[in-house]
Amino acid sequence: xxxxxxxxxxxxxxxxxxxxxxxxxxxxxxxxxxxxxxxxxxxxxxxxxxxxxxxxxxxxxxxxxxxxxxxxxxxxxxxxxxxxxxxxxxxxxxxxxxxxxxxxxxxxxxxxxxxxxxxxxxxxxxxxxxxxxxxxxxxxxxxxxxxxxxxxxxxxxxxxxxxxxxxxxxxxxxxxxxxxxxxxxxxxxxxxxxxxxxxxxxxxxxxxxxxxxxxxxxxxxxxxxxxxxxxxxxxxxxxxxxxxxxxxxxxxxxxxxxxxxxxxxxxxxxxxxxxxxxxxxxxxxxxxxxxxxxxxxxx
Amino acid sequence: xxxxxxxxxxxxxxxxxxxxxxxxxxxxxxxxxxxxxxxxxxxxxxxxxxxxxxxxxxxxxxxxxxxxxxxxxxxxxxxxxxxxxxxxxxxxxxxxxxxxxxxxxxxxxxxxxxxxxxxxxxxxxxxxxxxxxxxxxxxxxxxxxxxxxxxxxxxxxxxxxxxxxxxxxxxxxxxxxxxxxxxxxxxxxxxxxxxxxxxxxxxxxxxxxxxxxxxxxxxx
Numbered sequence: 001x002x003x004x005x006x007x008x009x010x011x012x013x014x015x016x017x018x019x020x021x022x023x024x025x026x027x028x029x030x031x032x033x034x035x036x037x038x039x040x041x042x043x044x045x046x047x048x049x050x051x052x053x054x055x056x057x058x059x060x061x062x063x064x065x066x067x068x069x070x071x072x073x074x075x076x077x078x079x080x081x082x083x084x085x086x087x088x089x090x091x092x093x094x095x096x097x098x099x100x101x102x103x104x105x106x107x108x109x110x111x112x113x114x115x116x117x118x119x120x121x122x123x124x125x126x127x128x129x130x131x132x133x134x135x136x137x138x139x140x141x142x143x144x145x146x147x148x149x150x151x152x153x154x155x156x157x158x159x160x161x162x163x164x165x166x167x168x169x170x171x172x173x174x175x176x177x178x179x180x181x182x183x184x185x186x187x188x189x190x191x192x193x194x195x196x197x198x199x200x201x202x203x204x205x206x207x208x209x210x211x212x213x214x215x216x217x218x219x220x221x222x223x224x225x226x227x228x229x230x231x232x233x234x235x236x237x238x239x240x241x242x243x244x245x246x247x248x249x250x251x252x253x254x255x256x257x258x259x260x261x262x263x264x265x266x267x268x269x270x271x272x273x274x275x276x277x278x279x280x281x282x283x284x285x286x287x288x289x290x291x292x293x294x295x296x297x298x299x
Numbered sequence: 300x301x302x303x304x305x306x307x308x309x310x311x312x313x314x315x316x317x318x319x320x321x322x323x324x325x326x327x328x329x330x331x332x333x334x335x336x337x338x339x340x341x342x343x344x345x346x347x348x349x350x351x352x353x354x355x356x357x358x359x360x361x362x363x364x365x366x367x368x369x370x371x372x373x374x375x376x377x378x379x380x381x382x383x384x385x386x387x388x389x390x391x392x393x394x395x396x397x398x399x400x401x402x403x404x405x406x407x408x409x410x411x412x413x414x415x416x417x418x419x420x421x422x423x424x425x426x427x428x429x430x431x432x433x434x435x436x437x438x439x440x441x442x443x444x445x446x447x448x449x450x451x452x453x454x455x456x457x458x459x460x461x462x463x464x465x466x467x468x469x470x471x472x473x474x475x476x477x478x479x480x481x482x483x484x485x486x487x488x489x490x491x492x493x494x495x496x497x498x499x500x501x502x503x504x505x506x507x508x509x510x511x512x513x514x515x516x517x518x519x
Binding site: 118144184197201209 | 467
């Protein structure tokens with residue numbers, strides 16, 4: 001455990017160095033090379049998996065690849081680092097975990113970038129077999145796609161400078177809060193916290209740049225995404241830790257394929273029971289000590 | 300969120316687009332005219348300054364121009380108001396103005412070159428200054444000649460406002476993003492709805508330009 005923590009820390013330091021924000025005052029950084037990269041969790045591939053009742057599974061099995069839609073721009077969840085081609089993060093780990101249970105090895109997964117505007121159309125048109133992309137389960141979306149999970153319940157939270165005294169959404173009056181244009185967190189701020197001034201860009205990275213320069217006082221979105229940034233900029237930012245909404249993340253699946261939904265739900269349940277979920281979480285988002293595993297909703 | 304609320308969202312988005320468009324349009328026409336005048340002026344310094352500006356800004360992608368305005372100007376501590384939404388509005392309209400003015404200037408310059416040199420010579424011969432020649436004789440004719448291509452430049456400006464939503468402005472594209480976020484079941488209809496909204500705005504503009512062309516065109 002201690003070794004894992006240490007290696008996570010050294011990865012974070014490495015990230016800090018990579019991101020080029022040469023902070024003058026980080027002399028206490030542990031020496032590098034003590035632990036190499038944190039070991040990526042491996043999931044046992046269930047070779048005897050057989051879900052012939054599922055159209056999606058059968059087509060994917062015949063093609064020998066499972067097409068998964070993920071995000072490419074959210075550190076810790078689904079992120080493609082500069083210079084890298086493979087996405088990484090908690091969503092990716094969940095995708096690997098589920099895929100393993102469905103009988104697909106990690107190299108049989110084909111990742112496609114999905115953004116908010118194309119998740120539903122991609123699933124409807126069969127461009128992808130499942131979406132693991134910080135995809136909040138809600139009734140409108142259930143009309144056109146099916147959801148397995150939730151595999152994580154995120155909540156809207158705030159990312160602030162490490163020395164900020166903002167302790168929750170009620171402290172936001174008169175402050176500038178940044179989020180992504182049109183996103184649910186941005187709409188929440190506009191509707192429920194009218195005294196805060198919303199700044200909306202098209203990506204969270206612009207918000208983080210503004211938070212670094214002090215142009216905004218806080219960045220708001222689901223805590224999981226903020227954890228990713230807090231980990232990337234350790235010591236500079238912190239997550240307030242008072243989630244004020246509930247966003248159950250589900251695995252989006254093509255509508256009507258109940259066998260697939262059952263299979264993915266079983267896979268998630270199994271991952272939570274045998275500790276794979278926890279490993280995936282700690283590998284990508286840090287300590288899971290105060291994080292509750294959600295209860296699968298088999299509707 | 301029902302249909303009416305979506306419609307309301309889109310109307311507020313359209314209003315945002317119109318605001319950006321109107322302010323940038325006025326700015327671009329003014330700056331563009333000045334630039335065109337500089338391009339044909341007898342003073343080499345002005346000519347070179349204008350053509351350098353046009354060559355640099357016209358050949359920079361608008362997204363970058365907006366990046367410079369939205370993140371570069373605050374870095375230099377150039378701010379226009381207390382609220383960040385007002386600042387962002389000014390930054391975006393500045394970028395749109397700076398960018399579109401180049402196209403307006405080039406279009407106008409092509410109009411100016413259709414005016415026979417004899418007219419300018421005649422104007423100077425009766426004692427008009429360069430400024431008077433330009434504003435009383437040349438530009439009024441040049442503007443009338445270039446109404447159709449100017450219309451295209453201005454319609455492009457209308458559509459270019461869509462980039463501003465990425466820089467803290469609320470317009471049609473942000474309305475579309477909002478709507479998609481809450482109504483994941485209607486993605487394709489919402490995309491078509493947005494396209495339709497731009498189409499309607501652009502068609503109205505097109506009609507205005509048709510009308511202007513009919514009223515103002517020079518019969519030769």
